Amino acid sequence: MDLARLRHLLARESAEAERRNPRSRAAYARADHLFGRVPMTWMNKTAGAFPRYLESARGARVRDVDGHEYLDFCLGDTGAMAGHSPAAVAEAVQHRFTALGGATAMLPTEDAERVGAELTRRFGLTRWSFSLTATDANRWAIRLARAVTARPRILVNSYCYHGSVDESLIVTGPDGQGTARPGNVGAPCDVTLTSRVAEFNDLDHLERELAHGDVAAVLMEPALTNIGIVLPEPGYLAGVRELTRRHGTLLINDETHTFSAGPGGCTAAWDLEPDVLTIGKAIGGGIPAGAYGLSADLADRLLGRDDLDLVDMGGVGGTLAGNALSVAAMRATLEHVLTDEAFARMHKLAERFEAGVRAGIDAHALPWSVSRLGARTEYRFTTPAPRTGTEAAAAGDTELEDFLHLYLANRGILLTPFHNMALMCPDTTEQDVDTHTELFATALAELAG
Incomplete structure (x- = not known):
């Protein structure tokens, strides 16, 4: 040119x-x-x-x-x-905020169970909780993974995108080893202390990193998106699931962007079986909303732990997470818009x-x-x-x-x-x-x- x-x-x-x-x-x-x-x-x-x-x-x-x-x-x-201000979402939000009121009353609404049931239908995970962003959902999923595995590190793909999650800001350097992603602002510590990295579509690289035995979870998009779409090669995602299970590592699918693959994202379209799924952005129809889903087994393991304060310390994202307004928006989006x-x-x-x-x-x-x-x-x-x-x-x-x-x-x-x-x-x-x-x-x- x-x-x-x-x-x-x-x-x-x-x-x-x-x-x-x-x-x-x-x-x-x-x-x-x-x-x-x-x-x-x-x-x-x-x-x-x-x-x-x-x-x-x-x-x-x-x-x-x-x-x-x-x-x-x-x-x-x-x-x-879902488009800008879809009619069903605008109506639900207006009804919740003006006719009913109580957008953030620190009380649950029945809409939440409807949203959880619909997310289960779409993605397969059976227990759901809410946040305001996918970044917050990822942060809490990481904490849960560390708690249940007693392992310190999180593995991500080089040049992945999971919001501003500290553990995700690691890339593969010229020598093939993990290094901080260029431009990382105010890192709390050397990212190699908290994270490992493997190239997308490289099962050998993934297996080498998992072999250290210190990875609590692989946090990944089923297809890379925010660095340009990078699609999985045949057999790659099945290989990731097999390797994570073999090494006792949880698998977290971040479907925030890959939700474009279908009503249940890549997880449903490609018959994936993550232990945890995180999602945000589109499910609220423009209203800030995020969610994470757990498999029944993982949810039971966590709720069975009496040493974990899942109430007072139970989440990342603050008091507004799961508020009535964002939950109403999610219900309207999933039931009437992104069908x-x-x-x-x-x-x-x-x-x-x-x-x-x-x-x-x-x-x-x-x-x-x-x-x-x-x-x-x-x-x-x-x-x-x-x-x-x-x-x-x-x-x-x-x-x-x-x-x-x-x-x-x-x-x-x-x-x-x-x-x-x-x-x-x-x-x-x-x-x-x-x-x-x-x-x-x-x-x-x-x-x-």
């Missing part, structure tokens, strides 16, 4: 973004009382000099304060996979999106690839598609990503700012997908000159 041409086009699109979005630019400039000028510092991970500011969002559409409407394939990086039928339609749209991207890549004989996980699709600047997290991290190209993101945003399409991920929701249409296909092809033609 002509690097000079890429940089010329990137500069053009950056200038156009500034011209088109004066109100967003001004709002960002005024945000003197915010750390990094944004509510959360990750909001600065955006192509261009400033983020676009939200005015409103409905379904698969977002409108910014400058009046531009976007086809939203970002969907809150999975948090809005089995909705997933079937979303998967077909993602197949159409994948085919359109592949056609654009093939038209220019680009050495790129495209991967899909149910309703989620991503294109990468390498071929074949990466098979490990380390390979996926090495395949990034900031300038090329920024150009494509700005090019699409300037013409009314949003992708996930962290990478080239597109997600379908129940309100996404075939025309939305085809609009991306057309603009993607035009962007590649401009790059080709």
Whole structure:
């Protein structure tokens, strides 16, 4: 690729973004009382000099304060996979908050059992508890694993994503050994004291690390997502389950992003058998919510321990976890929005999106690839598609990503700012997908000159 041409086009699109979005630019400039000028510092991970500011969002559409409407394939990086403000969730939340009240009364509601039963139907795990984020669910799952195994370390995959969990911020270094992930902020200790790491799709590496006998749990996504989609090779996940059982190690599946694989995520789609499952984001329909599920055997083992304070010290995430409002939102989302039928339609749209991207890549004989996980699709600047997290991290190209993101945003399409991920929701249409296909092809033609 002509690097000079890429940089010329990137500069053009950056200038156009500034011209088109004066109100967003001004709002960002005024945000003197915010750390990094944004509510959360990750909001600065955006192509261009400033983020676009939200005015409103409905379904698969977002409108910014400058009046531009976007086809939203970002969907809150999975948090809005149900679409923005789905009617069933809005009605349930309004009813709970205004008609009934008591959004956070420190008392359980009957909705919670309905949500637990539905999560059991979908994922198979039989005992559930709630948090406000998947990060919190992962933190508590790790504590439970250490308690029941009396082992200190957690094993994760290199360049995995489990939120801000301290134990997950470890990668494979050039020498093949575990090392802190670059940029880790304020680590409480050397991450190699708490964690081990193995490359995704590498059973030999996993077995070597488990052989130390000190791993309480393997915490993993069934497919890597936040470093770009990395799909499991045939037999890999079955091998992980066999090795963890052989070494007395628990298996925790984090389905927060891989929920896109279907109504029961990868766990149901691929007949997986984790000991613990964690999930968040999408299950609340846009309201903060998370959950973790335990197998019946593990739940009984934990509840049978009289030395564990599972009441006063029983959770991570604080008093608001499992509040009536978020539980009502989860029930509405699971029962009425992200239904089995909705997933079937979303998967077909993602197949159409994948085919359109592949056609654009093939038209220019680009050495790129495209991967899909149910309703989620991503294109990468390498071929074949990466098979490990380390390979996926090495395949990034900031300038090329920024150009494509700005090019699409300037013409009314949003992708996930962290990478080239597109997600379908129940309100996404075939025309939305085809609009991306057309603009993607035009962007590649401009790059080709």
